[in-house]
Amino acid sequence: MHEGELFQEWFDSISSILKQSGSLKEISTQFGLLRSDEERVSFGLSLACVDDVITVKPCFKPKSALESVKLRNKGNKLFQKKCYHEALDVYSCSILNAPIESHGNELSLALANRSAVLFHLGEHHQCLDDIKQALSHGYPYELSYKLFDRQGKCLFVLGQSSEALDCFQNAKQALHQSKLDYKKKEVWLKELEVEICRCQEKTRVMPGILTSNNEHSPPQGFVLPQLTHKGNRKFTSTSCAVDITTSPDVGRHPVATQDIHVGDILVIEKPFASVLLPRYLETHCYHCLKRVSVPLPCYQCSTVRYCSDACTKESWDSYHSVECQYLDLIHGAGIGGNAHLSLRIITKAGYKFLKAFRQKVQEGLCQSNSRESGCRQDGSYVSSDYLPIYCLVTHSQDRSISDLFRRTMMAIFLLKTLQGGTFFGEDPCSLEELAFIGGLILRHLQSNPCNAHEISELQLNLNSVATSETDEIASGIYATLSLFNHSCDPSVTRNFYGDTCVVRAIKNIPSGHDISDNYGTLSAVSVKPERRNKLKSQYYFTCQCRACEEDFPLYSEIPSTAFPVYKCENCCTPLYFVDSSKDRALSVVCTGCQCSYKLSEMRATLKASTDLYQQAMDTLLVKADVKGTLSVFISHLRLLEKLVCRPWKDYNNCQEAIKQCYSIMGNCHVMKL
Numbered sequence: 001m002h003e004g005e006l007f008q009e010w011f012d013s014i015s016s017i018l019k020q021s022g023s024l025k026e027i028s029t030q031f032g033l034l035r036s037d038e039e040r041v042s043f044g045l046s047l048a049c050v051d052d053v054i055t056v057k058p059c060f061k062p063k064s065a066l067e068s069v070k071l072r073n074k075g076n077k078l079f080q081k082k083c084y085h086e087a088l089d090v091y092s093c094s095i096l097n098a099p100i101e102s103h104g105n106e107l108s109l110a111l112a113n114r115s116a117v118l119f120h121l122g123e124h125h126q127c128l129d130d131i132k133q134a135l136s137h138g139y140p141y142e143l144s145y146k147l148f149d150r151q152g153k154c155l156f157v158l159g160q161s162s163e164a165l166d167c168f169q170n171a172k173q174a175l176h177q178s179k180l181d182y183k184k185k186e187v188w189l190k191e192l193e194v195e196i197c198r199c200q201e202k203t204r205v206m207p208g209i210l211t212s213n214n215e216h217s218p219p220q221g222f223v224l225p226q227l228t229h230k231g232n233r234k235f236t237s238t239s240c241a242v243d244i245t246t247s248p249d250v251g252r253h254p255v256a257t258q259d260i261h262v263g264d265i266l267v268i269e270k271p272f273a274s275v276l277l278p279r280y281l282e283t284h285c286y287h288c289l290k291r292v293s294v295p296l297p298c299y300q301c302s303t304v305r306y307c308s309d310a311c312t313k314e315s316w317d318s319y320h321s322v323e324c325q326y327l328d329l330i331h332g333a334g335i336g337g338n339a340h341l342s343l344r345i346i347t348k349a350g351y352k353f354l355k356a357f358r359q360k361v362q363e364g365l366c367q368s369n370s371r372e373s374g375c376r377q378d379g380s381y382v383s384s385d386y387l388p389i390y391c392l393v394t395h396s397q398d399r400s401i402s403d404l405f406r407r408t409m410m411a412i413f414l415l416k417t418l419q420g421g422t423f424f425g426e427d428p429c430s431l432e433e434l435a436f437i438g439g440l441i442l443r444h445l446q447s448n449p450c451n452a453h454e455i456s457e458l459q460l461n462l463n464s465v466a467t468s469e470t471d472e473i474a475s476g477i478y479a480t481l482s483l484f485n486h487s488c489d490p491s492v493t494r495n496f497y498g499d500t501c502v503v504r505a506i507k508n509i510p511s512g513h514d515i516s517d518n519y520g521t522l523s524a525v526s527v528k529p530e531r532r533n534k535l536k537s538q539y540y541f542t543c544q545c546r547a548c549e550e551d552f553p554l555y556s557e558i559p560s561t562a563f564p565v566y567k568c569e570n571c572c573t574p575l576y577f578v579d580s581s582k583d584r585a586l587s588v589v590c591t592g593c594q595c596s597y598k599l600s601e602m603r604a605t606l607k608a609s610t611d612l613y614q615q616a617m618d619t620l621l622v623k624a625d626v627k628g629t630l631s632v633f634i635s636h637l638r639l640l641e642k643l644v645c646r647p648w649k650d651y652n653n654c655q656e657a658i659k660q661c662y663s664i665m666g667n668c669h670v671m672k673l
Helices: 006-021 023-032 037-046 048-053 063-078 084-097 104-122 122-135 141-157 163-177 182-205 309-332 335-348 351-362 399-420 431-451 528-539 599-623 630-643 649-665
Strands: 242-247 251-255 264-267 273-274 454-462 467-478 493-497 498-507 587-589 596-598 668-670
Touching: 006 023, 006 048, 006 399, 023 037, 023 399, 037 048, 037 399, 048 467, 063 084, 063 104, 084 104, 104 122, 122 141, 141 163, 163 182, 264 596, 273 335, 309 335, 309 399, 335 351, 335 431, 335 467, 335 649, 399 431, 399 467, 431 467, 431 528, 454 493, 454 528, 454 649, 493 649, 596 599, 599 630, 599 649, 630 649, 649 668
Parallel strands: 454 668
Antiparallel strands: 242 251, 264 498, 273 467, 454 467, 493 498, 587 596
16 A cells, blocks of 8 residues: 555445445435534444544654664764764754653754754854753753853854853853863863953953843744734734625625725735645744754654744644644545645644534534624634634535545544544543534535645745746645635735735725635636636636636737737726827827826836836846835836736736745745756
8 A cells, every 4th residue: 555545445445345235325315415514424433334444543753762863973974074064954853853851862962963063054043042952951961061162152153242251151160070081171171261251351342232132043034024004903814905795696705995006915814724745844844834944853753843942832732742643644644735734723723612612503603604704702803713714615515425425534534533642631522522523624624625725935946036936835724815705817916924824915906896816727827718617626616707707818828019008097998099100299088087198108107117127027037136126016017007908918027026026025945056
């Protein structure tokens, strides 16, 4: 059996057993009459063959002191050869494999050795973090003079002479407890005295300027932006320029409450839950999804890695303690990221909360399809709440019996991992409670394919910025993002900062107009039948956006004309000028609102902006320079929105340049050339 076939093997076995028993048709009929997910899971649990076939046992990569020591020794050899980057990777693997509590101090020794590599690489903040970690995990005091010395040198380089002085004094004290011979101690003492004198001199020269800094790590990577307008009191992840409305035809969706312009930030949202894809386990933080080159370990397994103590603890407390022992089983079962995300949603909500939540479900308080669906009693819609996620559409009524039965078996598999983990605690759980939790998993197995979002990272190729592509690194469920409707020519774009999603306008959106996202089918790159088929199969609707209704051309089919068709800034009616050499001062009156325009003025305005845009485009493609180009692109696209009728290739090009800039600002990995 190959990896990824386990669940399929289980499902095939269950189907075969039912078929051989002669009861498959009857069971299918009975199952098809069920109307709730809880009933479907209860029915599945009642089938003896399901319990016999779906067997769940711990399957993960535990810590290994022997492996940690082996890797640390390998790292030592690389370090001695000055292969610092290679040594860094090997020491990190030693750290991941080291038992958290061990008499051999494998973890603290590996952390200390990695700190030496980081010091030589000039990564002083990260070196300080590793020293702090090594000391907190019981690094032998008789060896600690080395760490205090390295700590002092890092702090001195960072301009913290007073703190560095304390470290060198600590190193002197620890040196007396070391097992070094007399001569080596004397050499160390002389070197420490030199460092102490340097610190004292520096402190005298700059009195009162240097301050203590206990948090060694500076802000890492990108800076999270802010909403363009003030926050929305009701829909708390959006700006006040956004409201959610509802209609019989398209359900709940966002609309603009005021004029929105290209570049405006409309939503900043953390997911309720997210799941890192298995192929990125070695490169990204398992919790916040940021790239991590100096990882910290899980408390129990040697697989996942974290960027900080905070991520380690939050992950363990909220979900990883439940799934840790079954992680390889989940990844190898072939159930996909959306299924793992369904499990993650339940573990993050927690059994205690869900037991109380069951009462609300039974009272019918969670079934509303109105604008208020998912809101708290005070009317607020909060992304960190479970209720908005529960209320997302499932399309159960659109699914076949076979589809629902397969998802039910998947829900039972995931339910069994919860039973094997710590989710239910030590108290016995009734069959009714199991069916309820399993039913919730089944609900999310249906809603996630229609509502979850891929979390992406740009793979930036500096030799070819224009063709750099984004990779899906994780999947996440976002309460507010899930309310956006689709357009094949969307008005917003999504970018990710770790797991946080930022939604920006890539069109000018007049007040009262819908704000549309894209579900992965753009009119510029795929034809209407292809787009509609894809959307119908996954999202159960026939797209009727403007791009589909007017059959927008593919990008490759947009004619490369010398001049665009201009439009009235007031009412957007096309303005048709007669283009000839004697018409430079030609005026035209809009047939829609009677406004008058001069061709020469419109052309001059567009040319001036286009010249700046072309210069900025060259700079972006050569240097990947966002700071020097983004504002130019935004200004140009805002102008095109006012002056030019689409289709117009420069409009598409400018929009794509803006999207690429936003991608560079967020999750972005510069590829090695």
